Amino acid sequence: MTDSTPLLELRGITKRFGAVRALNGVDFRVMPGEVVGLVGDNGAGKSTLVKVISGINPADDGEYLWEGQTQHVTAPPDATGLGIATVYQDLALCDNLDVVENLFLGREATVGGLLDEVTMENKANELLAELSVTTIQSVRGEVGAMSGGQRQSVAIARSLLGEPKMVILDEPTAALGVAQTAQVLALIKRLKARGLGVIVISHNLADVFQVVDRIFVMRLGAPGGEFDVATATQQEVVAAITGLAENGRAQGAMNR
Amino acid sequence: MSTTTVPTEPAEPDPSAVAAAQKETMPSSAKDLLQRIRTGDLGSLRVLILLAIVWIIFQSQESRFLSSANLVNLSLQVTAVGLISVGVVLVLLLGEIDLSVGSVSGLCSAIVAVLNIKHGWSPVPAIIAGIAVGAAIGAFQGFVATRFGIPTFVVTLAGLIGWQGLQLKVLGETGTVNLQPGLLTDLAGKFLSDAAGWIVAIACSVAYGAIAVTGRARRVRAGLSAPSTTLLAVRVGAVAIAALIAVYIFNQDRGVPVAALILVGFVAAFDFMTRRTRFGRHIYAVGGNSEATRRAGVKVFRVRVVVFALASSMAAIGGIMAASRLLAVNQSSGGSDLLLNAIAGPVIAGTSLFGGRGNVWSALLGALVIGSISNGMDLLGYESPTKYMVTGAVLLGAVVLDSIARSGRAQAGRV
Numbered sequence: 001m002t003d004s005t006p007l008l009e010l011r012g013i014t015k016r017f018g019a020v021r022a023l024n025g026v027d028f029r030v031m032p033g034e035v036v037g038l039v040g041d042n043g044a045g046k047s048t049l050v051k052v053i054s055g056i057n058p059a060d061d062g063e064y065l066w067e068g069q070t071q072h073v074t075a076p077p078d079a080t081g082l083g084i085a086t087v088y089q090d091l092a093l094c095d096n097l098d099v100v101e102n103l104f105l106g107r108e109a110t111v112g113g114l115l116d117e118v119t120m121e122n123k124a125n126e127l128l129a130e131l132s133v134t135t136i137q138s139v140r141g142e143v144g145a146m147s148g149g150q151r152q153s154v155a156i157a158r159s160l161l162g163e164p165k166m167v168i169l170d171e172p173t174a175a176l177g178v179a180q181t182a183q184v185l186a187l188i189k190r191l192k193a194r195g196l197g198v199i200v201i202s203h204n205l206a207d208v209f210q211v212v213d214r215i216f217v218m219r220l221g222a223p224g225g226e227f228d229v230a231t232a233t234q235q236e237v238v239a240a241i242t243g244l245a246e247n248g249r250a251q252g253a254m255n256r
Numbered sequence: 257m258s259t260t261t262v263p264t265e266p267a268e269p270d271p272s273a274v275a276a277a278q279k280e281t282m283p284s285s286a287k288d289l290l291q292r293i294r295t296g297d298l299g300s301l302r303v304l305i306l307l308a309i310v311w312i313i314f315q316s317q318e319s320r321f322l323s324s325a326n327l328v329n330l331s332l333q334v335t336a337v338g339l340i341s342v343g344v345v346l347v348l349l350l351g352e353i354d355l356s357v358g359s360v361s362g363l364c365s366a367i368v369a370v371l372n373i374k375h376g377w378s379p380v381p382a383i384i385a386g387i388a389v390g391a392a393i394g395a396f397q398g399f400v401a402t403r404f405g406i407p408t409f410v411v412t413l414a415g416l417i418g419w420q421g422l423q424l425k426v427l428g429e430t431g432t433v434n435l436q437p438g439l440l441t442d443l444a445g446k447f448l449s450d451a452a453g454w455i456v457a458i459a460c461s462v463a464y465g466a467i468a469v470t471g472r473a474r475r476v477r478a479g480l481s482a483p484s485t486t487l488l489a490v491r492v493g494a495v496a497i498a499a500l501i502a503v504y505i506f507n508q509d510r511g512v513p514v515a516a517l518i519l520v521g522f523v524a525a526f527d528f529m530t531r532r533t534r535f536g537r538h539i540y541a542v543g544g545n546s547e548a549t550r551r552a553g554v555k556v557f558r559v560r561v562v563v564f565a566l567a568s569s570m571a572a573i574g575g576i577m578a579a580s581r582l583l584a585v586n587q588s589s590g591g592s593d594l595l596l597n598a599i600a601g602p603v604i605a606g607t608s609l610f611g612g613r614g615n616v617w618s619a620l621l622g623a624l625v626i627g628s629i630s631n632g633m634d635l636l637g638y639e640s641p642t643k644y645m646v647t648g649a650v651l652l653g654a655v656v657l658d659s660i661a662r663s664g665r666a667q668a669g670r671v
Contacts, residue, residue, distance in 0.1 A: 092551050094544030096612035097537075105541055106552030114532045118478045125480075140481075 005068045007032045007166055007197040008053065008084075013062035015048055022048040023059070024221045030166060030197040035188060037208040037229075038201045040218030041241055046201050049218065050168055053199070054086045055079040085159035086168040091151055095144030099136060100124045102143050103158045127157050131190050135183060149180025156187055166197035173207045185211045205234050217241055302661070303605040303621045306654065310625060314632030321632055324508035331506075331516040332444060334620075334627035336361070336578035338519045340598040341619035342526050343570030346563045348602060349530070351543045351611020352408040356397065356415030357598055360568045361575030362590020363423040364390045368576055369433040369585040370426055372440060379439035387572045393419065394568025398561040408564075416595070424587055432586040435579065443518070444580035447511035456512065457503040461496035468492055515577055519620065522570070527616040539563060543611030574598075593644070597626050600647070604654040625650065 006029040015023040023045050030036050040046045051057040052064075058074040065071065066082045073079050079086075093102050100120050109116040109123075124139045133153045136146070143154060152172055159167055169188065173181045188211045191198050202208050208215060209229055217224035217240040225240035238244075314321040340357050347354045368386035371377040377385070393415070401411040427433060435441050448456065468488055475482040483491075506512045530536035538559050541549040550556045578594075579585045601622025607614025626647055633643045 088551075090548075092545070092548035094541045094548055094612070096544035097541060101537060101541070105537075105549065106554045108534045108537060110534060115534060115537060118474050118480060121480055122478055138481075 006030060006065070007034075007067060009063075009065040009068075010049075010053070010059075011063040011065070013049070013052055013059045013064075015052060015057065015059050015061075022221050023052065026062070026218075026221075026223055028216060028223075030199060032165070032197055033192055033195045034214065035192050035198040035200060035212045037212035037215040038199055038218065039203070039205065039208060039215060039237065039241060040224065044218040044224070044241075045221040046218050047170075048221075050086070050170065050199070050201060053079065054084060054168060080162065080164075083163070083165035084168065085162055085164035085166070087152075087155050087159050087170065087172065089170045089174060091155040093143045093151060093155060096142065098142050099128075099139040099154055102154055103127070103139075103161060105158075107161065123161075124157075127160065128153075131157055131160070131187060133157065133187065147180060148176045149183045152176065152180075152184050153187055156184075156191070160191075164196065166199070167191055168199045168201070170201050171203070172200065173202065173204055181207060205237055209234065219243055302657065303618065303625065303654075306604070306650075307621065307625050307628065310628045310632070310650075314628065314635070318632065318635045321635055324505045326631065326635070327505055328447075328509045328513060330624075330627055330631050331513050331519075332581060333631060334623040335444065335513075335515040335519045336574045336581065337594060337597050337601065337627070338620050338623035339522055339574035339577055340571050340594070341601045341623055342522055342616060343567030343574075344598050345602045345607050345614060345616050345619045346526070346530070346539060346570075347408070347567045348599075348607050348609060349539050349543045349611060349614055350560060350563055351546075351609075352401075352560075352564075353599070353609070354394075354397070354408065354412045354564065354567050354571075355595065356393070356412040356419055357567060357571040357574075358590045358595030359416050359419035359423065360390055360393055360571040360590070361578065361594065362585075362588075363393075363419045363426065363575075364572030365575035365579040365585045365589055366423045366426045366433070368440070369435060369579060370428075373433050373436065374428075383440075383576060386576060387569050390568040390570075390572025390575075391565045394565035394571075395561050397568070398564025401564075402557050402560045420591070423590065427585065427587060432584055434584045440576070440580055441583055442514070442580075444513070444515045444577055446514045447506075448514065448517070450507045450511060453503040453507055453512040454500075456517065457496075457499040461492070461499050464495050465492040515581070518577065522573070523616055523620045530616055535559070535562070540612055543613075597623070597647075600651045601626050604651055606654075606658060 008028075008030045010026060010028040013023050013026040013028070014021065026045070026049060028049065038046050038049065048057065052059045053073075055073040055076045055078045063070060064073055071078070071082060073082070094105065097105070100117070103124050104120045109119045111119070121139060128136060128139065131153070135150055136153065143151060146154070156167070156169070156172070172184050172188070176184060185207060188198060188200065192213075200208065200212055212229055215227040215229060215232065215237055217226070217237060219225075219241065220243075224243070225237075227237055227240070311322065320326055340361055344354060344357060364386040367389055368382045371382040371385055372379055397408070397411050397415055400406065401408045424431070468491065472482045472485075472488055503512055506516075530539060538549065538554050538556075541552070541554065542556055542559050546556055549559075575590055579589060582589070602614060602618040603609060603622070604625050605614075605618030605622035607618040607622075629647055629650060630643055633646065
């Protein structure tokens, strides 16, 4: 694999629900170590695209290439097997369990048939240190008592335990305050630094501009434009999301 | 990247609250203990205090209450309901309920008695058959509830009625089967010799101490936070002293009842299972967030079916112990207030009805609280009406206290 081979490449992905075309010929790619922002209005097809990638709703048509190889991803374990981890918006944490228990849920370390708490706790500490998550004082603290940012950190850390090559984050900053958002954005940058591909789905363009390399706009089930954050402006992206760029009213919409 | 100005690692609003967010365990230090008393969050300690209050009240009214003879009686009285409660705790941890445990205990004890007495089976195969029927019933109920998405309240309510009918059918026309002296009656009728009692107490204390010390040593070696040696010594010492005092008291009378040993053995075994095995961890996880647990790759369906099978098996074992104590199985076996006490006990002792919180010891402690009230009221000559009303008031009081403790915990940043 060379640097120019995308980690994930989708070509002409089409997905229909009955008569509705949720996705219509979408081309999408993620390079290793690249953070891609997936933006678009409600119903634009962001979630459907992510569900195709993570195998929840396989595509009807189109090519799915992983590291240059064609793959048939028809169920979530297929995607997990390739090295794709998804952090859903609801985080899927058990509030009554502590950080270690949540991190290792479903893949508990055992020794002689019993839980190996020492190994798990050490690994949890290591992982959080690697990710520079300093806001969690005790990995034995109950997750239910933690702030939104800490919970998001736990959920992201958990997705990394399977040694994925790509992480999909669904609205990671949606319910967070300013400080906690900064904390999660810093964490996303560390994922990139580890060489992971990252897809960030977000409605918050300010957050997206802070952390992503490239913005991929979905509009009405089709690609609505791609932007390099180094050169693009928020106005351009908003115009692409709303479709106002076509008739030149984007600026007006922004100022209104 | 255009904007690289990330603020330095932002501070959490209230780190002390987070630091306090330890799991519900025994307090890790004297300071922690004080903090918990202040916030009203005592966990298992609360029910011990409740038990102490109940005992002090009855002892002050009736000096026979804490006599060895009466404590032996008490231990025999709580065995059946305590064993059933062990299964109920597992179900409660899932956030479910099992209303059929009373009927199942009656049905399974009837099966054991009929196989043993009417069909001439020897006791051991009869007991195994009874427990197996219990396990099958539980698995069936768990399967139906999970497969068809029916609330377990309804499925087990159907069981409550249905298995009672089957029990009457199994018992036949006479409606009563008396047990013959033998293994079945020995279960609740035998006592350890004094020496055997001491050996058991010492062995249990040593085993507990060894597990605690090696566990701490492993954590220290791995560089993880560990309880202080003083605290460890206090904890092991308390367990050892409690065990020795219990044996001393039992030995003043008839000795350690085998029934009490069976109860404590099952409680300890299930406590170990829930805290130290993957399956136990998964029970708590399902009770906390079933969907998250499913997505984490845990076979939630299987966990639920197995837990219901275990609960009904424990109900069967409790029923057998009740039959052994009564020396018979009749139409009212497993009926009356058995079910209600089996559920009220763990709840009084702090196991949540909403799943994910509680522990197996609450089965024993809750049974002791309810059993003590019932036993004490009997000694004082109160009739059933008063007994029921007092037990109801204690249940309500315990739950209200628990709710107050929870809000205190929330204020202190614990959940």
